[in-house]
Amino acid sequence: MTQIICSPTKYIQGNGEIRKLGDYCLQLGAKSAFAIIDPYIFSMYKEDISHSFELNNILIVMREFKGECSRNQVDELVLQLGLKDVEVVLGIGGGKTLDTAKAVSFMADLPVVIVPTVASTDAPCSALSVLYTDEGDFDCYLPLKRNPDMVIADIDIIAKAPTRLLVAGMGDALSTFYEARACRQSGAITHAGGTSTIAAFSLARACLDTLLAEGELALQDVKQGITTSAVEHIVEANIYLSGVGFESGGLAAAHAIHNGLTLHEGCRNTLHGEKVAFATIVQLVLEKAPSEEIAQVIDFCKRVGLPVTLKDLGITSSEIDKLMVVAEASCTQESPMWNMPFEVQAVNVLEAILAADERGQ
Template identity: 65%
Template sequence: MRQITFAPSKYIQGEGELGRLGAYCAEMEAGEAYAVIDPYILSVYGEAVRDSFAAAGLPLQLREFQGECSFGQVEQIVSELDLDRVGVILGIGGGKTLDTAKAVSHYANLPAMLVPTVASTDAPCSAVAVLYFEDGRFDRYLSLRRSPDTVIADTTLIAKAPARLLAAGMGDALSTYFEARACRKSGAVTEAGGAGSIAALALARACYDTLLADGAAALEDVRKGQASERVAHIVEANIYLSGIGFESGGLAAAHAIHNGLTILEECRHVLHGEKVAFATLAQLMLEQAPEEEIAAVAGFCREAGLPVTLEQLGLANVSAEKLTAAASASCTEEGPMKNMPFHVTPQDVYAAILAADLRGRQAE
């Protein structure tokens, strides 16, 4: 079976990179830039972004991201574009802002430059956009023609974001190795369209090792507002290592269970990576993984403040019927649960969720 590995054409990470966006866009020689930008980033850093493009002599349109990363919003933005002038799409903000920009670039057939302002997901480097319905329920994965052309991570900016967001990114990245490993065992077709590559599995393993080595210390540094070397390591793990690792290594039970949990209103306030962290523990329960692995994952989650119990997800009083519905939603025919190396039923998932919750409560 063929192997396919996706990656951005350029991944740039360093301090003060936001001030160089205009120069990087000018290097692309693509014409006017159209940026979808997070409202908070626009209010605080909008002038710096405009100055960067003015210094490069490049026209820029800024559109504030509002609402949900939905197909409807993507269609609306595409309809607003003047394709005779706009030559590159920028996404500046968090995961949903970036996924919106990626989807817009896909439908407009324009290059994409992504500027994550938090390291809360591995979305920036992938050729996948996660779409949701307007009420926040998971809709679908949109497969794009290619990875983003350029990804720029400004560690100075990212270090100023709330520590919870960096921790959520670690929760998302935590699943990468275990899901890639499961896909490697099953021979599953990954999001890149082929079998998982050795390179992707190696990056996924490096991601996991980096989290365990530097995660707790990086969180402490971010709480102090320090863009330390340890923070830089975790930014790279959350964004690049996890992004390549999940896409070309494959998704499996952890993200399938996350998708199922999105139907529960009680945990809509919980961040993507926080749900994925708990779902990673549930995947290990499904696999009957060695206690050493389970203990390492549970211990890491506790150190990072990531949920390991249903109560921490806001699901302490959720009914068995609702949990069963979430378990069923995680086993849809088109979802990543099919990538597990053994058949998984909704009953298996329900039992794994309860086992993960019990294990998490025992560790408290």
């Protein structure tokens, strides 16, 4: 079986990187750039961004991201970009800003530089954009030709984001090793297009080890407003280790159950990584993992403030029919549940959700 690993061409992480974007675009040979920027970042760092391009004599057109990461938004930006002599696209901000930039670069067949300003998910490194309708409903996944040319994480900016976002990123990253392990056992085809590699599985393992060793300390540090090596390591785990780990290591039950949980009205205000964290516990219950392993994951979640019960997710009613909808949705034909090394039925998922909830309590 063909083994494949994919990743951004270059991952850069450090302090004050927002002021070096012009330098990095110059490394790509670009003399003109088109930047799609989150409104808050635009208001706070517009001068820092533009100054770095002026120093390198690179023409930059900046557009504040508004609306949704929708087909219409992407088409409109591609049209604007086509009127300029642009050689690189930048996305600076959160998930939808970055996905829009990746989609625009894909449509325009241009290099893309991704600058995440939060570490809430592992999506920045991936060759995928999630598109929504103009009203904000899920539309489709847009597979891209390649991973970003550069991913640049500015620790100073990420550390100032709400702590809940960093914790949610830890929840998303928490599933990486366990899902990669399941895919390795089943020989599943990953998002990269082949089976997992030693490198991808090693990154997934390093991701988990980093979270368990430094996640709680990093959270304490950002709450105090200080940037330490623990914060730097958790940002790398959330964005890069988990990003390459999930795309080339594979997804399994945890993300399948997350997808089902999105249908439950109680989870409406729960973040992606928060749902994934609880779903990781459910996967371990499904696998009949050693009690010590499940306890370790639950303990970590409690220490950093990730959900370990249905109530933590916002599900206060134990109506079995609604949970069965979640379970059935996690086992659809296109679901990563099929990457598990054994057959899983909706009733098994329901039982595991209830058992995980009981363990969490």
